Amino acid sequence: MFSLLFLFLVLEAPQSLNHKEASLCFLKRDLGPTHYMDGDLIIGGFFPLFIYESTRMLSWKSFNFNPKRLNNLYQLQEKHYNQVLALMFAVEEVNKDPNLLPNITLGFQIYNTYSSDVRTLESSLMLLSGKRLIVPNYHCEKQQKSVAVIGGASLDLSIQMASILELYKFPQITYGPFDSILSDKVHFPSVYQMAPKDSALALGMVRLMVHFNWTWVGLVIIDTARGETFLWDIREEMNRKGVCAAFIEKIPLGLKSLTYSFNVIPRNIHGSSANVIVIYGDLDSRMALQYAQQYRKLYKKVWITSSHWDFTMRHHSVNVETFNRALIFAGQTKEIPSFKSFLRTSKPAKYPQDIFFKKMWNSAFQCSFHHIKYHQDCSQNASLEMLPLRYFDMSMSSLSYNIYNAVYAVAWALHEVLLTRSEMEYWRDEESVILYPWKLHSLLRNIQFNNSVGDQVFMDEKRNPVANYDITNFVILDNGTEVLVKVGEFIPHAPLGEDFSIRENVIMWNQIYIKTPRSVCSEICGSGFRKSARKGESMCCFDCMPCPEGEIANQTDMDQCIVCPEDEYPNRERNRCLPKFETFLSFREPLGMTLTCTAFVLCFLTVMIIGIFVKHQNTPIVKANNRTLSYTLLLSLSQCFLSSLLFIGKPTSAKCLLQQPIFGITFTMAISSILAKTITVVLAFKATRPVSRSRKWLGSRAPISVIFICSLIQVTICGIWLLVSPPFPDVDPHSEPKHIILKCNEGSLIAFYFVLGYMGLLALGSFTVAFLARNLPDTFNEAKFITFSMLVFCSVWISFLPTYQSSKGKTMVAVEVFSILSSSAGLLGCIFIPKCYVILLKPQWNTQEWVNHKSFARSRHHSKAFPHAS
The missing domain is CATH 3.40.50.2300 (Response regulator)
Structure with missing residues (x-):
């Protein structure tokens, strides 16, 4: 007024x-x-x-x-x-x-x-x-x-x-x-x-914070328009550089500033976990805080300010020890x-x-x-x-x-x-x-x-140019002498890398700190860990979480972990990626060696059975089971055993092209041979009737035609597969953390499952016919053995599908090889082992007299059971 x-x-x-x-x-x-x-x-x-x-x-x-x-x-x-x-x-x-x-x-x-x-x-x-x-x-x-x-x-x-x-x-x-x-x-x-x-003052102060990794900083700003401008600038720059404000205190003007500065501000500064405080103000606000601070010893804090807040100028009764070793941004001047x-x-x-x-x-x-x-x-x-x-x-x-x-x-x-x-x-x-x-x-x-x-x-x-700044260190020596030591400078318009310099070895820190002080809300997350923000708190307050599987953190304080390249994997500490080793189902490793030996043993066993059948080809048990179909089935099974070897070893283009087609064709021949044998048993039973028309098919080549037609269909499917989307060598870097799996890509999964589905259809047909003919009265009737063998075969491949889908890498290949060997062995064992048992261990059963005797007994039993049969 x-x-x-x-x-x-x-x-x-x-x-x-x-x-x-x-x-x-x-x-x-x-x-x-x-x-x-x-x-x-x-x-x-x-x-x-x-x-x-x-x-x-x-x-x-x-x-x-x-x-x-x-x-x-x-x-x-x-x-x-x-x-x-x-x-x-x-x-x-x-x-x-x-x-x-x-x-x-x-x-x-x-x-x-x-x-x-x-x-x-x-x-x-x-x-x-x-x-x-x-x-x-x-x-x-x-x-x-x-x-x-x-x-x-x-x-x-x-x-x-x-x-x-x-x-x-x-x-x-x-x-x-x-x-x-x-x-x-x-x-x-x-x-x-x-x-x-001085528009670059805030930028220079934040550069200083970033240099010393001070991410948790308190701000004490004079409550004026100029203070608000500085506060806006420094907070914006702090946000860009990942530095957080632990608290913001504003020094009011006038007499009110004395009471507020005396009671509130020192208490808040002392209670904060921030060890670095930025002060921006003028002469009056400086004096207000200097008077207040002598009653609350804030020696642990590192102060950053401008030359307008001059610690060296004070009243006689004011203790300036609190501000000892402060860092001051002073406008550059020439002498x-x-x-x-x-x-x-x-x-x-x-x-x-x-x-x-x-x-x-x-x-x-x-x-x-x-x-x-x-x-x-x-x-x-x-x-x-x-x-x-x-x-x-x-x-x-x-x-x-x-x-x-x-x-x-x-x-x-x-x-x-x-x-x-x-x-x-x-x-x-x-x-x-x-x-x-x-x-x-x-x-x-x-x-x-x-x-x-x-x-x-x-x-x-x-x-008017933007100010350049000298960074000085306010130091009170042991003898009480106060000095300002230049420790760095900030030149805003200098090229990046030359605009900011600091000589850490010249800075004398507060007596509390032996080395460069730290001011963080949360300690640094070491390598191998990432920062996880705490809900409702500042981004500088976080927890350290280990990197998930397949990712690393090769630096400290990383916000996100880094995914290793496909050809590398994380080490145990998850701070470095190591090169993966190429691997595949090899003949030299125990699993590959076991499967290989099993395939050769089963193939050799099949060859031995063929030899036994050839040696005893004129015996009733061999003749009764259609020698041609038996030889065809045995040869197909031997090829099935050997086809499994194409899945073992380093995948090549030739191997990948031959694997699935050979496996599908050989198995189709085997199953179609079984189907032909089953049909032959049914026709043989019906041919025993006096007026049956099935007699004319027993001596024909109808069973061979079944094998040929069924196999031709599978060959056609495989041919289309190879022409449209053939298999090819591929790598799987994800199945095993430390290895790159070399494998064959099927090219077209639809074609692959079509091949399997066709074999399953033949197997189901064979099983159905054999199951219906299992009780037909005939000497050396194979229907029961075929029924059981198809049951084993179907069980193996039904189990194969979910297991194959859930497997990865070498295990997937091993599952398919095991399924090939086990299903083939099931066919071989269920159909031919009983015959070999009779041929080798019960030769008296393999005579014409025994056959006639068994036929007469079965005929009488059949007449009593079916009195009206003609």
Whole structure:
């Protein structure tokens, strides 16, 4: 409310007053000291040299905030005087340059900026008025020399100053952090920003986190528009890089920040598992948290901040040990020649009228000037170089560098004016120069120059470059000395890989950490494990799960496991893929060797049976079972045994083409022979009837025709199979984890099952006919043996189908070979072993007399059982 009233008075005051009238309209207020150096033209400088002494607000024992205990005490910030000296140094350089502003000298007037809107507005008006007793819209003679203002260490200060200076179109050059709000030329047409854009600060901080694998980081941000912009940028970059925010705390502005910072923020920081904390704020928020932290020791934390949050500058009673070994992003600056020499020779005696310098010197060196002359030092050899970092920094900070460039920007703009003289007016005595400040805007907007170290400076904010950063380590040595050690840098526009560098061996970590600290929500998942997110928690909080079968994790902290190539398999630790070995059902391995020997033994047994039948071919038992069909069946079975050998050994194109067709054709011949034998038995029984027509088929070649026709159908099926989709060599990398199975691909499963189905149809027909003829009265009737053999055969192949489908790799081949051998052996054993038993062990049964006797007995039994049979 007071600010609004103050502005109203400013706007409504008369436009010109003489000295007598001025005394009737002024704001009587003591604004504190200023420092003035005369010149033809004056530059105003606004610097935060004093801040409010906030320790009196706090009850240290009870941790309670008491607003009633406010005292209007201000604490000198000695280190900020580096900014004043940077302005003085730049002005002296400009005045010494005979080519820049010939015959014109620059002067300056220094004001303090307070953390108060009213006091800042009054200081701004004091610049315009030029009187200790501020008179709105009045200016004294010396104030007519003012051409520009350099000030605004923060956005709030810049806006407060602009609210007055903008009324008079007075050029205001800010040296604080770049802020997009001030770039709005509609609301701030007279404000210029010297600082480079810090839009890459968040990117650099996240690069630092990623470098050290810090994925669990706390954020403490000032609650302003600038803080919100930074928070948005850093969270977006953290999400891209897989870094999570453990917590987000916002430091409010004003007196409320003291209570909140004192009670809430330290408690939340201390209670968090994050060991790395990012702090982004300004001077006021820094002081608030520094006062609070001394009651909650947060030594275990690693702090990341910018140079605007200066740990080295603090109140005497504040313990800074908490922030020891912090990592600070500071805007890169080049060392200005002779600046350190200027600082070494700067003493109060050199500037006797500078009350700020005297106060700063008195505070830093703990001496008093009240009883001695100001030109005398409290120490004969005292120098700014002797002061510790908490009081003064001999290097040029980014803020001081911006001030130095701002002075030169004004000087170069005036230089352009001198070249044209179009904007100049003279007093009557032609000794003083008058320049209306608002006429500098057209020049300032377009000014660009190279400063003394070769850096190009732009006043056009659109061409303002993005800041480069030095990464420094704030270290408190054992003897209490505070130093800033450069440990790296971040150059946003450098090529990838060259933009970020860090020297880990130079960094001195907090005493808690012997080596590089860790800050993670969950420990790293080792190789062979993948991350499994916890439901409802941040992506950085996870459990480690072993990779599933067939997959590996060859790096740490992998989100997904990697599937090994088909020709490789995971090792036991599942962190590496090993090459698979080719394998197949070999003759040399035990299973292949067993099946091979079995096939040869059964084939040899079949040959022996053929020999027995040939030797006893004229005996009744051989003749009664149709020698031709028996020989055909035995030869087919021998080929069935041998066909199984095509399935053993390394698959080749020839083997794959011959396997299934030979197996199907030989088995078809065997089953069709059995079917022919069964039909022969039925015809033989019917031929015993006197008037039966079956007699004429017994001596014909009808059984051979059955074999030929049935086999021809199977040959046709196999021929179509080979023409349309023939089998071929293939690999199976999935059945066995460590092996690649070499096998024959059937080409067409439909054709394969069609072959099996046709054999099954023949077998079912043989079984049906044999089962119906099993009780026919005939000597050496084979129907019962054929029935049983077909039952065995069908049982084997019915079991084969599900087993074959569920098998993989070599087992599938072994199942088919076993089915071939077992079904063939079943046919051989059930049909021919009983005959061999009679031939070899019961020869008396294999005689004509025994046959006649058995036939007569069976005939009588048949006549009694069927009295009406003819």
